[in-house]
Amino acid sequence: MRTKERYRLLIDYFTQNFPEPETELAYTNPYELILAVVLSAQCTDKRVNMVTPALFEAFPTPEHLAAATSDDVLPYIKSISYPNNKARHLAGLGRMLVEQFGSEVPSTVEELVKLPGVGRKTANVIVSVIWNQPAMAVDTHVFRVSKRLGLVSKKARTPLDVENELVANLPTELIAKAHHWLILHGRYICVARRPKCEICPLSHFCAFFQKNFPNIPDDPENKLSSL
Template sequence: MRKPERYRHFIDYFTTHFPEPETELHYRNPYELIVAVVLSAQCTDKRVNQVMPALLEQFPTPEQLAAATAEDIFPFIRSVSYPNNKAKHLAGLGRMLVQDFGSEVPSTVEELQRLPGVGRKTANVVVSIIYNQPAMAVDTHVFRVSHRLGLVSKTATTPLAVEKELVKYIPSELIPKAHHWLILHGRYICLARTPKCTVCPLQSWCKFYADTIRKQNIIKPVASKTLK
């Protein structure tokens, strides 16, 4: 199956069954989102959502975060991954938001990447969700699922290479949604160690299924089902 056909199947399925996907991080404004996304690096959204209420009660605005030290922030995020580094990042992020950006979250990937703890993936998430820009954030789920489905080439071995291939084939207006489609499919169906191929609605055109599962007769094809 040629790549354009795979993308057609991908877009047709998700626009039909999940026309309005959303991030699972809880937030009410751009400031809360960028704090949540920084905390979510190598950590589950569920855990981030658990720590955010107390953190935001103490530091509800960029100004209050800017006035805090890493030591002030650490107790509120001790249960997330790499809390020491993230506490330092958040303290620096708050100061830079206030001093360099007038307490407003920047709207460009380039400006966002100036903030402590904000790499290209985090920046892409923010501009995609908040500003609806055609930015494709590539995390482990997006990287894995896009390869397994055959949406990107084997030679796309870095997140940036995967990002470039995905944005090349996905219509720009759908890129913010496609980011969520790939993440949620990877989170609930196309798991890293034990993908749920028996219930996957994409198995009829999935490259991983054709090359690995069906070829080895591990499981037989089943009728397509809708993702829950």
């Protein structure tokens, strides 16, 4: 199957079944979202959503966070992965927002990656979610699902490689949505250790499924008993 056909089928399925996907992180403004995304690195959104209400209450604005030390932040995020590093990142992020960006979250990837704890993936999430820019944040889910489905070539060996190929093949107006489609599919269906091929609605064009289960029918009713 040609790559273009895989993209067409992917878009057809998700636009019909999940036309308006959203991040699962809880936030009310760009400032809260950037804190949540920084905390979500190598941590689940569910866990992040458990700690951010108290964090947001304690540091409701960039000015409050700028006045805090990492020791002030740490108690609120101690159940998050790598809490010490992230506490330092958040405290530094608050100061930089106030001192260099007028307490406003930047709207470009180039500016966002200057902030402590903000890499290209985090920056892409921010510009995609907040400003609906055609940015593709490639986390472990997007990387894995793109590879398994056959959306990207074998030459795509880094997150940036995958990002570039996805952006090149997706309609510009759908890139922000496709980011969520791929993440959510990887989080709940195409999981890392054992993908749930028996219930996957994309197996009829999935390169991984076709390679590993060549004799199993695409019909979900028959597929379930064959796996």
